[in-house]
Amino acid sequence: MTCREVKELLSSFVDQELAEEERRLVEEHVKDCADCQRDLTEIRNLKRALQSLPEVEPPAELHQMVMSAIKAEKRGKFLSFARKRNAAGEKGRFPGLRGWVRSLDYRRLGTALVAGFILVFVSSFGTYWLVVKRLGVGVLDSRERAGLMGKAAEDGSLERKDEGFTLNDEYGSSSAQAPVAPSSGAPQGAAEGLKTDIAGRGVKSLTGTGSLLPGAERKIVKRAYLSIELSRGQVQRASNEAMQVIEKNQGYVESSSMSRTDQNKEELFSFYMTARIPRENLDRAIGELSTLGKVVKQDLFAQDVTDQYVDLDARIRNKEVQEQRLLKILGEAKTVGEILQVESELSRVRADIESMVAQREVLEKSSDLSSLTLSITEEGALKPSGQFLPWLDVWSAFVSAWRNLFILIARITPGLVTIGVVVFAGSKVLRRKL
Amino acid sequence: MAFLDEVALVRRAAKGDMEAFETLVRRYEKGLYNLAFRLVSNPEDAMDVVQEVFLKTYQALPEFRGESKFSTWVYRVCVNASLDLLRKKQKFQMYSLDEPLALKDAEVSREVEDSGKRTEDIVETRFLGEAVLRVLKDLEPHYRALLVLCDVQGYSYQEISEILGMSLGTVKSRLHRARNLVRKILVGEQFSPSCVKGDEGREHR
Structure with missing residues (x-):
C-alpha cells in the first residue's frame, strides 16, 4: 500500500x-x-x-418556546394557506414577500376560492329564489310594494278621520263656500270672473272667518297611482271603461296616451292617463278601476296643505284690508301727484292679492280634486320576454354580490395592512426579546 | 425497545397527540440544540433553529412515512435549518476545496505542505476544538456539518450519510478533505505572520 x-x-x-x-x-x-x-x-x-468540546446545556426557556410556537402553529393551521414546509427543509423558510407568495399552498388557496365562489353563487341564487318565489315579482318591486302598501293604509285611515271633520264643516259653512265652487269647477274662470270671485271671498272673509281658523278645515291633497295588468288585447276596452269610470265619478281626464311597442314580434299595448276626481269619489273610483284587471301596484299619497292654505288666506286678508284703506285714501286725494302715488301703490297690492289668490285656488282645487294616475299594461309588457328568466336575475345578483365583496375588500384593505404591519413588527420585537 | 417506543410516539404525535409530540421534543431538544449550537455558534440562533426544526417536524409529521428513523429525520432538518440560517445571516465568502485557498495575503495550496511543524504541537488545548470550528465557519457549510456530526456528535458514517443525504463514499472523501484542510489552515495560521494577522481580523468580526 x-x-x-x-x-x-x-x-x-x-x-x-x-x-x-x-x-x-x-x-x-x-x-x-x-x-x-x-x-x-x-x-x-x-x-x-x-470530541472534547463540552456538551452545552440548552437555555431553560427553550422547551417552553418550542411548545408555545407549536401550539400557536396548531391554532393558526386552519386559516393558513402557507404550504407545509418541506420536511427535508431544502428550501427552508421563504423570506420576504416573494417567499411568501412562493410558500402559498395553491391547492388549498384555490379550493378556498372556488368554495367561496360557489357559496356566493348559491346564496345569491337562494336569496333570489326566496324573494321572487315567496314574496312577489322582483326583488326591489316587492320591497317597494310592501313599504308603500303600509304607507297607503296609514294614509287611508288618516284620511277617513279627517273626512269626518271636513264633512261636518262643509255643512256648516256651505253658504260661504257656495260661490267658490263654480270658479274651481271651471279653472278657465278668466280675469273678470276672478274679480267677482275675490269680492265674494272678501265678504266671506269678513263674515265667516271662523271656518278658516287653523284646524277647522283640513286641506288635503291626495294623489293616487294605479297600475293594472291585463291579458292580451284587452287594453283598448279597458281604457274606455276607465274613462267611463272617471266620468261617472264627476272627474275629468287631464291627459291620456295609448302606446304600442313591438317586442319579440308581438304587439304590446299600454295605456296611461292622469285624471282629476273629486276627493270624496276617489276611493270609489279606485275600487271600480281595480276591477278592470290585475292590480300590480297601487300607491296613495296624501299631503296636508292646511297650514299653507291658512297662511295664504291670512296674507290675502291683510292685503285686502290694505287695499280698502288705499281706496279710501284715493277718494280723499287732492292733487294729481297724490293720486298717482296712491294708484301705483294700489296696483302693486292688487297684483299681490291676485297672485296669492291664484295660489290658493290651486291648493283648493288640488285638495278638492284628487289626481289619479292610471296605467294599464298587457301581460308581458313588464317582463322583457314574458317568460321566467331566473338565470338572468341570478346572474345580476351574483355580479352585485361580487361587486360588493370587492368594495368590501377595498375598504378594509388599508386597515388590514396597518394591523398586519403592527402585528408583524410586534411579533418581531417579541421574538427578539425571547 | 426504545426504537419501537419511538415509532409509537411518532404515530401518536402524527395524529395530533400533543403529549406524544412533547415527549419527542423533550427527547431531542438537547441534542438538536447542541448540533445547532455547534453549527451556528451562537445560542440565540441555535434556539431559533431548534424551534424551526420542531415546527417543521410538527407540520410535516402527518406525511412522515417512517422510511428513516425519526431521529435521522429531525437531525437532517436541523442541519438544513442551521445551514440555511448561516447562509442567510452571513453572506459569507465561500471557500471551495477545489480552488486554492486565499487567506488574505498568503495562498495555501491544496496539498498539505510539509512545514516540518506538527499540528500536534498546536493541538493541545481543548480550545482547539473551538478554533477548528472557527476555521470551519468560512468553509462550505457542509464540511462544518460533517465534522460536527462525526466528531462532536459522534455519528457513524452511515448515520451521517442519511442525515446529510449523501452517499457513504461522499461522506468518506469529504471528511478526509475537510480534515486535511483544517490541518492546513491551522498550521498556516500558527506559523505565517500574515495569516496570524488574518486570523485576528477574523476574530474581530
Missing part, C-alpha cells in the same frame, strides 16, 4: 469506519512510515479536540 492510498484512508481509520482488512493494512503501514504516522496523530488530535 502506498503512502498516498493510506493517507486517503487515515480519516476513516480514525473514525473506525474501515473494513477489517483495510484497517490492518493501514495499521501496518503507519508503523513503518513516520510521515503517515504524523498525519494520523494530527487527525486523531483534531478529532479529540472536537
Whole structure:
C-alpha cells in the first residue's frame, strides 16, 4: 500500500469506519512510515479536540418556546394557506414577500376560492329564489310594494278621520263656500270672473272667518297611482271603461296616451292617463278601476296643505284690508301727484292679492280634486320576454354580490395592512426579546 | 425497545397527540440544540433553529412515512435549518476545496505542505476544538456539518450519510478533505505572520 492510498484512508481509520482488512493494512503501514504516522496523530488530535468540546446545556426557556410556537402553529393551521414546509427543509423558510407568495399552498388557496365562489353563487341564487318565489315579482318591486302598501293604509285611515271633520264643516259653512265652487269647477274662470270671485271671498272673509281658523278645515291633497295588468288585447276596452269610470265619478281626464311597442314580434299595448276626481269619489273610483284587471301596484299619497292654505288666506286678508284703506285714501286725494302715488301703490297690492289668490285656488282645487294616475299594461309588457328568466336575475345578483365583496375588500384593505404591519413588527420585537 | 417506543410516539404525535409530540421534543431538544449550537455558534440562533426544526417536524409529521428513523429525520432538518440560517445571516465568502485557498495575503495550496511543524504541537488545548470550528465557519457549510456530526456528535458514517443525504463514499472523501484542510489552515495560521494577522481580523468580526 502506498503512502498516498493510506493517507486517503487515515480519516476513516480514525473514525473506525474501515473494513477489517483495510484497517490492518493501514495499521501496518503507519508503523513503518513516520510521515503517515504524523498525519494520523494530527487527525486523531483534531478529532479529540472536537470530541472534547463540552456538551452545552440548552437555555431553560427553550422547551417552553418550542411548545408555545407549536401550539400557536396548531391554532393558526386552519386559516393558513402557507404550504407545509418541506420536511427535508431544502428550501427552508421563504423570506420576504416573494417567499411568501412562493410558500402559498395553491391547492388549498384555490379550493378556498372556488368554495367561496360557489357559496356566493348559491346564496345569491337562494336569496333570489326566496324573494321572487315567496314574496312577489322582483326583488326591489316587492320591497317597494310592501313599504308603500303600509304607507297607503296609514294614509287611508288618516284620511277617513279627517273626512269626518271636513264633512261636518262643509255643512256648516256651505253658504260661504257656495260661490267658490263654480270658479274651481271651471279653472278657465278668466280675469273678470276672478274679480267677482275675490269680492265674494272678501265678504266671506269678513263674515265667516271662523271656518278658516287653523284646524277647522283640513286641506288635503291626495294623489293616487294605479297600475293594472291585463291579458292580451284587452287594453283598448279597458281604457274606455276607465274613462267611463272617471266620468261617472264627476272627474275629468287631464291627459291620456295609448302606446304600442313591438317586442319579440308581438304587439304590446299600454295605456296611461292622469285624471282629476273629486276627493270624496276617489276611493270609489279606485275600487271600480281595480276591477278592470290585475292590480300590480297601487300607491296613495296624501299631503296636508292646511297650514299653507291658512297662511295664504291670512296674507290675502291683510292685503285686502290694505287695499280698502288705499281706496279710501284715493277718494280723499287732492292733487294729481297724490293720486298717482296712491294708484301705483294700489296696483302693486292688487297684483299681490291676485297672485296669492291664484295660489290658493290651486291648493283648493288640488285638495278638492284628487289626481289619479292610471296605467294599464298587457301581460308581458313588464317582463322583457314574458317568460321566467331566473338565470338572468341570478346572474345580476351574483355580479352585485361580487361587486360588493370587492368594495368590501377595498375598504378594509388599508386597515388590514396597518394591523398586519403592527402585528408583524410586534411579533418581531417579541421574538427578539425571547 | 426504545426504537419501537419511538415509532409509537411518532404515530401518536402524527395524529395530533400533543403529549406524544412533547415527549419527542423533550427527547431531542438537547441534542438538536447542541448540533445547532455547534453549527451556528451562537445560542440565540441555535434556539431559533431548534424551534424551526420542531415546527417543521410538527407540520410535516402527518406525511412522515417512517422510511428513516425519526431521529435521522429531525437531525437532517436541523442541519438544513442551521445551514440555511448561516447562509442567510452571513453572506459569507465561500471557500471551495477545489480552488486554492486565499487567506488574505498568503495562498495555501491544496496539498498539505510539509512545514516540518506538527499540528500536534498546536493541538493541545481543548480550545482547539473551538478554533477548528472557527476555521470551519468560512468553509462550505457542509464540511462544518460533517465534522460536527462525526466528531462532536459522534455519528457513524452511515448515520451521517442519511442525515446529510449523501452517499457513504461522499461522506468518506469529504471528511478526509475537510480534515486535511483544517490541518492546513491551522498550521498556516500558527506559523505565517500574515495569516496570524488574518486570523485576528477574523476574530474581530
